[in-house]
Amino acid sequence: MDLKVFISHQASTCAECGKELGRHAWIFLLENKGAVCLSCADLDHLVFLPPGDAALTRRAHKHSTLTAVVLEWSRARKRYERQGLLVEEQALAKAEQECLVDSEARERRREREAQRRVELDQQYVERFASRVREMFPGCPPDRETEIAEHACLKYSGRVGRSAAAKELDEDAVRLAVVAHIRHRETNYDTLLSEGLDRHQARAEVTAGIDHIIEKWQMK
Structure with missing residues (x-):
């Protein structure tokens, strides 16, 4: 199950370490405590993967033991919208390598098919x-x-x-x-x-x- 991290639109303070988080801070909500920073939530080792590459996101999510969806409130749409995904760095590296291999394989296949059409x-x-x-x-x-x-x-x-x-x-x-x-x-x-x-x-x-x-x- 994915955890949820929110991009705050209001200045806040971490409920555990007391750090001033300021506006647009990335926070995690703890039950009965409120907002905490990613360090106190033990999520600061994760890396951010923005949207745009569905295959990369899917693979990184599969390889990452711990993941968190990043959400931000949209005033225009009156709802939280997904901004990307936090994943483990090694999971992202593995996913990037797999996508690179696929890309190279697709290019080789295109070359083979072009040659086949000639022949x-x-x-x-x-x-x-x-x-x-x-x-x-x-x-x-x-x-x-x-x-x-x-x-x-x-x-x-x-x-x-x-x-x-x-x-x-x-x-x-x-x-x-x-x-x-x-x-x-x-x-x-x-x-x-x-x-x-x-x-x-x-x-x-x-x-x-x-x-x-x-x-x-x-x-």
Whole structure:
């Protein structure tokens, strides 16, 4: 539960140490005592986090054992309004690091997606996706595009780049769909991560793949 710290609009005195707090002081209200300064409330080690970055605030709040909401009275709106949050310094540092990592990750993803768009022959992908949908009308919505983009990526050496696939050969398209199902719809990758030989892992998931292929071929 968040504690509450108020920005005072009136001069006051700390009920514990007797310090003159003055106007606009940050105070904590103790039951039966009144206003105390943040030092006497044992909140002066917290750092102030202003509003504006929801992700940073959420993470800092999660990592901070002790938090306090900072409130100030609005004469215009006749109510207390939130001004920010007091959190532990190490919690804020951890939250800032996480947000920085996320920001860098988002930038790397944007770069990868831009490069991917360059490497995709969009018309060919659309034709390949249409062929997937034609052969497997029961596959989940938009999955044909995902299969086509993965299979047709330039320079990848994947099945979609083969001469047969470029002619939209039925066997080549089927191989692309099977590869997609193997990785997305079965525990094939888990089996590999557990050290199972690739051929053994494929044998383990063959029946499951055949079952899904049969379902996807139905309208």
